[in-house]
Structures are given as structure tokens and as C-alpha cells.
Amino acid sequence: MSQNLLPPYIITLDVDWAPDFIIDYVAQLIIDHNVKATWFITHESPAIDRLRQHPDLFEIGAHPNFFPASTHGQTPEEVWRQIRKIAPEAVSIRTHGLYQSTWYYIEAIREGFLYDVSTLLPSHPCPAPARFEWSNGSILKIPFVWEDDIEFQKPNPSWQTEKIITVPYPAILNFHPVHIYLNSENHLRYQNFKKLILKTNEISEFQRLRNTRLGTAKIFIEVLEKNADYSATLKEIGEIYKNL
Numbered sequence: 001m002s003q004n005l006l007p008p009y010i011i012t013l014d015v016d017w018a019p020d021f022i023i024d025y026v027a028q029l030i031i032d033h034n035v036k037a038t039w040f041i042t043h044e045s046p047a048i049d050r051l052r053q054h055p056d057l058f059e060i061g062a063h064p065n066f067f068p069a070s071t072h073g074q075t076p077e078e079v080w081r082q083i084r085k086i087a088p089e090a091v092s093i094r095t096h097g098l099y100q101s102t103w104y105y106i107e108a109i110r111e112g113f114l115y116d117v118s119t120l121l122p123s124h125p126c127p128a129p130a131r132f133e134w135s136n137g138s139i140l141k142i143p144f145v146w147e148d149d150i151e152f153q154k155p156n157p158s159w160q161t162e163k164i165i166t167v168p169y170p171a172i173l174n175f176h177p178v179h180i181y182l183n184s185e186n187h188l189r190y191q192n193f194k195k196l197i198l199k200t201n202e203i204s205e206f207q208r209l210r211n212t213r214l215g216t217a218k219i220f221i222e223v224l225e226k227n228a229d230y231s232a233t234l235k236e237i238g239e240i241y242k243n244l
């Protein structure tokens with residue numbers, strides 16, 4: 001596969017403990033478009049297991065939380081153990097909150113991860129991957145260029161895929177299932193969602209929180225449509241770059 005055959009966009013999703021009905025909703029959208037995607041998972045659940053029933057489309061990646069009060073553990077050792085239990089098959093990884101340190105990379109190599117996508121280079125025109133090498137092996141750092149909740153924090157958010165083009169590398173995008181479901185255009189909508197989830201699990205209640213104008217879902221659907229003819233998971237892109 002040569003680089004001119006790379007898809008324009010790579011879809012990645014940080015699950016961030018989204019409820020099952022939202023994971024199912026987003027998975028179905030992707031399946032309906034027959035597009036590949038990489039899910040960075042945070043927990044075990046029936047909807048996560050349903051993702052595993054589509055290995056032709058979905059890659060399971062790991063999304064560990066190394067911050068204080070993490071549900072994955074109190075120490076890095078506990079977090080690694082827990083995330084490996086949640087995502088034993090993962091070779092791709094993105095840290096929650098894009099946490100990074102030299103030791104993080106050394107330990108990610110030790111845990112057998114091959115591709116790290118924790119580096120955001122917002123709208124960078126040429127986001128080249130780079131290899132981090134250590135005495136215990138190496139990991140390929142693949143930058144991503146766009147994230148839904150960072151877009152909507154900008155003074156003037158843009159919901160147009162035309163503004164996120166990177167050549168010769170595909171533009172790696174990071175979506176959160178909850179923001180696709182809510183079609184979020186700001187953080188307030190998510191705050192309301194978090195309040196509501198403490199009170200009810202009635203799906204119709206959540207539907208009322210959805211934005212009906214421009215937002216995350218609009219750009220997500222556009223990306224699905226643009227990737228309909230040819231798409232790839234992060235792992236597949238990593239394999240193309242493996243000699244870097």
C-alpha cells in the first residue's frame with residue numbers, strides 16, 4: 001500500500017466511560033457507513049464486547065487514566081494492570097487527558113504497545129510520526145490533529161472537514177462518543193448530560209439534550225461519508241509507517 005492510497009481521515013474515539021446506549025449508537029453509525037475506526041476503551045461492558053464482534057471494522061485500543069483519583073488505579077503499576085485487563089488485545093494507545101512522560105513511553109513499550117496517539121498537533125499541516133526508542137524496544141508516536149471538545153472550546157469553532165486536511169499523512173481525528181450522540185457544540189451540553197446520568201437511565205430523557213444545529217455529529221458524519229470508499233484503523237496506518 002503506497003502513501004497516495006492513504007485515506008483522508010482516520011477515525012479514533014476515546015470512549016471515556018460512555019454508557020452502552022451511546023457506544024451502540026455511534027458503533028451503528030460507523031457500521032452503516034462500512035468505515036473502519038479505532039476505539040480507545042476505558043472499561044468493560046456489553047457494548048464494548050459488541051464492538052469486538054466487528055474486527056473487520058473496529059480496532060480496540062487502550063485509554064488509561066494516569067491522573068489522581070483514576071478508576072484504573074492509584075499507581076502507574078495498577079493503571080497498567082487494569083488497562084491490560086480491560087484491553088488485552090490492544091497495540092494502540094492514547095492516554096486520558098493526553099498525559100505523557102518519558103516513563104509513560106518506556107512502560108508503554110514494556111506493555112507491548114506499538115502505536116501511541118497521545119500527541120495533539122492542532123491543525124498541523126504535516127503531522128509526521130516519530131519513533132521513541134529505548135533499551136527495551138520502541139513505540140511509534142503518531143500525532144493527531146483534531147479533537148471534538150478542543151474544537152468547541154475555540155472562540156470560533158469550525159464544523160467543516162475541509163479545514164482539517166493533512167498531506168501526505170491522513171488527518172487523525174479524535175471523537176468522544178458522548179459528543180457525537182449529543183452533537184455537542186459546547187461543554188455546557190456535556191455538563192447537563194453528566195447531571196442527568198446521575199438521576200435517570202431513561203434514554204428518551206437524554207435525547208432532549210441533543211443539539212439540533214451544527215456540532216460534533218455533523219463533522220463526524222461528513223468524515224464517515226468521505227471515508228466510505230477507503231478507510232483504515234490506526235493500527236493499519238501504524239503498520240504502513242512501521243519502518244520509520
Ligand SMILES: [Zn+2]
Nearest residue numbers: 014016096097
Ligand atoms: Zn479521555
